[in-house]
Amino acid sequence: MKYDAIVVGSGISGGWAAKELTEKGLKTLLLERGKDVKHVTDYDTANKKDWEFPHRGRITNEMKATHPVQKRDYPYSEFKPDWWVNDLECPYTEVKRFDWYRGFHVGGKSLMWGRQSYRWSEWDFEANAKEGVAVDWPIRYADIAPWYDYVESFAGISGSIDGLPQLPDGKFLPPMNLNIVEKDVAERLRQKYEHRRLIIGRSANLTQPHGGRAGCQYRNLCSRGCPFGAYFSTQSSTLPAATATGNLTLRPFSIVSQILYDKNTKKARGVLVIDAETNQTIEYEANVIFVCGSTLGSTHLLLNSVAMGAMPEEVANRSGELGHNLMDHHFRCGASGEAAGYDDKYTYGRRANGFYIPRYRNFFGDKRDYLRGFGYQGGANRQGWSRDVAEMSIGVNLKTALTEPGKWTIGMGGFGEMLPYHDNKVTIDKAKKDKWGQYVLSIDCELKENEFKMRKDMMADGAEMLEAAGIKNVTTYDGGSFPGMAIHEMGTARMGKDPKTSVLNKWNQMHDVPNVFITDGSCMTSAACVNPSLTYMALTARAVDHAVNELKKGNL
């Protein structure tokens, strides 16, 4: 079967590719390896209360047995377990610890993501070139700015206009509220520091109705799917738009196993799909292919295409960089303390967002003993029933105390940029196969000296700022961070100016396969320290626009 376009993957990037391609008139096949998830009707736990779950959200030993990796952190829970992969069906090799969190279903991680949405600045794009790290990005802020405008306006991003050069303002819906403790801390930081600002998080949660979707109801149950469509996901936003064109064919249970390269036309002619339910293989053909299967999913596809002989190595990986320069953000360290003097204040509602302190290190003339920097995500709230009430004895006194809120506490955790290192890489492991007979990925990635030096500041700065803001009993913490944990993994098919040192050009187009575009996290040449999904959206929309123009000109 032949289509105008094929999109591999239906997550944050794939949903956008499908929307843009179909809206520009292309008959598009959207291939998703997992099951379908219908907006609202398949959010079966979205309205359940905690006590309606047998284990109140905690995972059982049965669940741990089939999810040895997903069980490592909080996102996999009893509240919506079927959106996290069965690790036994799709294993991988950890040369060093890498926590690979995945969701195989229509919508991908756009259903479970954290929704924090920040633009890159010019300083992020030029860092590699200025510091002699890895290779230069082939684009700058001016290239992507109109596309940030475009995707923000459609998706609906709430945030405040702050005028910070290191974190460009966007096309925002009204911001969510900071609470009184956060506002006071923000003001004290503004007075004490020239370049450090505490702002409300910029979140893909709607603060007013938008595009036919309702505003956020402050239930903080986003990761179960939102019956109000109040946060951006494939289901709430891009898929309905694509479907409305009449040009979309969605095929779930379709694992794209190989990209099929035609030596005569020197283009990809299509893809080989393994039906996830029947193991039947099917070929689909198209004029243009958008690979949006998640960072490591996409690179796995390319490496496997080479391993299986469907793509020549010199065409898929002339530079030798495919699989290399894997990055993630490192986090899980910061500071917290107690805010005194607010006993007569409380909060109403469960805000699925926090505050944000944009990066200031190694900017504005500051120079540290490491490169790049970090931002903080945090929040203030009153302690609940799980706090220790040392002075209360067992029984009535304890119960009474715990039915009231405790002290106000405030905490913040840093998200740090990880440099691209050639040695942090993924390769094909031919000694292991997944449930469908495909070779698996071997992942060899670790934080290095630059990151560890940065973590010291992430804790010390956090403590210093809280103390400067009058917070008491300030302590720091470091829970340890391994690549994969932040679920912001990126790189391995990087963009660059030179085909000898990069996989993709300035249009996310493979240097040597002009009708294949890769627009998910794998394309990233550096990582910055901000949550990356908004950038994937913008790069995808921009790349589709270019691809369709090229098709019209007969260049593809």
Place this chain on the structure above:
Amino acid sequence: MLQRTAVLFGGTLLGADSIFAKNIDWEAIENAPESKGIGLFSKSQVKLLNEIADTIIPETDTPGAKQAKVGQFMATIVSDCYEPADQQRFMEGLTTLQAACEQTNGKSFQKCSLAQRTALLNTLDKEQREYQKNKKPGSGQPNHYFRTIKDLTLWGYFSSEIGATQALRYVETPGRYETIDYKKGDRAWG
């Protein structure tokens, strides 16, 4: 991603003769003439857990832990979610608690008065607090068994329908987020 604090941690596969407590009809178990209890716990052990929990969170102007079936919940969590080593520690902890009760009061926990039970658990609470203070962070040293019992009780109670909607205030769909005034005695949100 925004972090949430993890509440508790758990284990691996249970042995073949364990009963998974999911979808158990607790009412039926309570009323059955012969019962296998819940998971690893006999019916009388579940009763003991309820008595312990109810001592920690008694009935006041709102129902207590027993009415919220916290004992059944604790048995479910330990049976289905705990690692074997933690399960063993928990069972031994119950034995230790009973032994301490026999030592102090000359009878089992179930036969003691409310005053005696409360006094015993307060002693154990002080003991766990001392132990926890001296525990080295990151050492992998397990918690004191009474700390575990207390944590499970509080979680089981405040996440139950009774706890969340009667002892605390529950609003299903708040619709907004903002700072509000607070006066002493206002209940926390469930």
